[in-house]
Amino acid sequence: MKVFIIGNGGREHAIAEKISNSQSFYKGILYFTRPNAGMETLGHGVDIKPSDLNLLLKFAIEKGIDFTVVGPEQPLALGITDLFRSNGLKIFGPGSTAAMIESSKIFAKELMKEAGIPTADFRAFGKESFNEALNYIRHLSHPVVIKADGLAAGKGVVISESEPESLRYIDSLVNQKVHSVAGERFIVESFLRGEEISVFAVTDGLDYIVLPVAQDHKRIGENDIGPNTGGMGAYTPVSKVVTAELMRKIEDRIIRKTLESLNKSGIVYKGCLYCGLLIDENNNPYVIEFNCRFGDPETQAVLQLIESDFLQLLVASENEEIKNYELVCNSKSACNVVAVSGGYPGDYEKDKRISGLDEATGCKIFHAGTKLSGDGVVTNGGRVLSVTATEDSLHEAIKKAYNCIEKIKFEKMYFRKDIGKKGL
Ligand code: AMP
Numbered sequence: 001m002k003v004f005i006i007g008n009g010g011r012e013h014a015i016a017e018k019i020s021n022s023q024s025f026y027k028g029i030l031y032f033t034r035p036n037a038g039m040e041t042l043g044h045g046v047d048i049k050p051s052d053l054n055l056l057l058k059f060a061i062e063k064g065i066d067f068t069v070v071g072p073e074q075p076l077a078l079g080i081t082d083l084f085r086s087n088g089l090k091i092f093g094p095g096s097t098a099a100m101i102e103s104s105k106i107f108a109k110e111l112m113k114e115a116g117i118p119t120a121d122f123r124a125f126g127k128e129s130f131n132e133a134l135n136y137i138r139h140l141s142h143p144v145v146i147k148a149d150g151l152a153a154g155k156g157v158v159i160s161e162s163e164p165e166s167l168r169y170i171d172s173l174v175n176q177k178v179h180s181v182a183g184e185r186f187i188v189e190s191f192l193r194g195e196e197i198s199v200f201a202v203t204d205g206l207d208y209i210v211l212p213v214a215q216d217h218k219r220i221g222e223n224d225i226g227p228n229t230g231g232m233g234a235y236t237p238v239s240k241v242v243t244a245e246l247m248r249k250i251e252d253r254i255i256r257k258t259l260e261s262l263n264k265s266g267i268v269y270k271g272c273l274y275c276g277l278l279i280d281e282n283n284n285p286y287v288i289e290f291n292c293r294f295g296d297p298e299t300q301a302v303l304q305l306i307e308s309d310f311l312q313l314l315v316a317s318e319n320e321e322i323k324n325y326e327l328v329c330n331s332k333s334a335c336n337v338v339a340v341s342g343g344y345p346g347d348y349e350k351d352k353r354i355s356g357l358d359e360a361t362g363c364k365i366f367h368a369g370t371k372l373s374g375d376g377v378v379t380n381g382g383r384v385l386s387v388t389a390t391e392d393s394l395h396e397a398i399k400k401a402y403n404c405i406e407k408i409k410f411e412k413m414y415f416r417k418d419i420g421k422k423g424l
C-alpha cells in the first residue's frame with residue numbers, strides 16, 4: 001500500500017509512525033510533502049507545498065498512491081479532498097464546504113446557533129457593519145473574545161480585556177487588514193470560563209468514533225501565561241475532567257447534533273471533527289472552536305493510546321465503514337512536551353544543531369521544525385520536537401518525557417516545565 005501524507009509537523013510525523021505500525025500497512029511505502037528530519041527515516045519526500053493541489057494530485061496519480069492523509073487545515077479548506085475524490089483517489093479529510101467548520105468561524109457559529117449546540121453568545125460583523133460593531137462593543141462588559149472569520153494561522157483570536165483594546169483590534173482587522181481577508185469579517189463573543197479539552201471524533205459523516213480526550217497547553221509560559229502558540233504540549237487522558245456522563249453530554253449535545261446539522265444542509269463530513277471544548281463548573285460542555293483535522297500537539301499523545309489498526313480507521317472514514325470499526329485503546333497515559341526555538345512564537349533563529357536525540361531513549365521523538373544537515377539534524381522552525389512518553393500513569397509519563405527532553409540540546413531551546421501538571 002502506498003500512503004501519501006500531506007504536512008510535515010509533529011502531528012504528521014506521529015500519524016506517519018502510527019500508520020507505519022498498522023497491520024493493514026504491511027510492507028507499505030510512505031510519501032511525504034517536504035518531510036522533516038524525523039519523517040525522512042520513514043519514507044520518501046517530495047518538494048511540493050501542501051497548498052499546491054494540482055501538483056499534489058499529479059504526484060499522487062504518477063506514484064499510484066492508494067490513500068492520502070491530510071494533516072493541516074489549509075489544503076482541506078482549499079478543497080484537496082474534493083479534487084482527489086473527483087479523480088478517483090481515496091483520501092482522509094473533509095471537503096472544502098465541510099472544512100468551513102474551521103475555515104469560517106461565522107459558518108461554525110451559525111451552524112451551532114441553528115442546531116442548538118452550546119457555545120458562547122456571539123454576533124458576526126463585517127466591513128459594512130463596522131460602526132454597528134463599535135456600538136455593540138461599547139455596550140459589552142469585558143473581557144470579550146474577538147475572532148477573525150477566516151484562517152489566520154492560529155493568530156486570529158484575541159481575548160480583549162477592555163473597550164479600547166477591542167476597538168483597536170477590530171480596527172486592525174478591518175482597516176489595517178492584519179489578517180488580510182480572513183479578518184474582514186469577524187465575530188465578537190462572550191468570554192467563557194472553565195477547563196479546555198480537545199475531543200477528536202473520526203467520522204464518515206454518519207457514524208463516528210471518539211478518540212481518547214486530550215488537553216493542550218496553548219500559552220508559551222508556565223501556568224498558562226504569555227502569548228498563544230501552536231501548542232506547547234499535551235497529555236491524555238484527561239481523567240480529572242472527563243467522566244462518562246460528560247462524554248454522553250458531548251456526544252448528545254455536540255457531536256451528533258453537528259453531524260446531523262451538516263447532513264441536513266447536504267454536507268457529508270468525513271475525517272476528524274476536532275471539538276475544542278470548554279467545560280464549565282457544572283460539568284457542561286461548550287464549543288470554543290471546531291477544527292477540520294487532528295490537533296497538534298494533542299495527536300502525538302492521543303495516538304499512543306490506540307491499539308487497533310490506525311490506518312484502517314482512517315480508511316473506514318473515507319469508505320463510510322466507521323460502524324464496522326472497533327477502536328481498541330490501552331489504559332495508559334501519554335504526555336507530549338514540545339521543544340521550541342528561543343523567541344517563538346515571535347521571531348527565532350534556525351539552523352541550530354540538535355544533539356542528544358540518540359540518548360533520549362524510552363520516549364517517542366516526533367519532529368516538527370527540523371531538517372537533515374550534513375550528518376546531523378538542525379532546527380528549521382518554531383516548534384522543533386515533540387517528546388512523547390507513554391506510561392501506566394500520567395505521573396510516570398510526565399517524568400519520563402522530561403527525563404528525555406532534558407537530554408536533548410540546541411542553542412536557545414525552550415520548553416514548558418509544567419506540561420500535564422494540571423492533570424495530576
Ligand atoms: P480558537 O482559535 O477559537 O480556539 O481560540 C483560541 C483560544 O482562545 C482558545 O483555545 C481559548 O483558550 C480562547 N478562547 C476562544 N474563545 C473563547 C471564549 N469564548 N471564552 C474563553 N476563551 C476563549
Ligand code: GLY
Pocket residue numbers: 216230231291294295296297298
Ligand atoms: N492544538 C490546537 C490545534 O491543533 O488547533
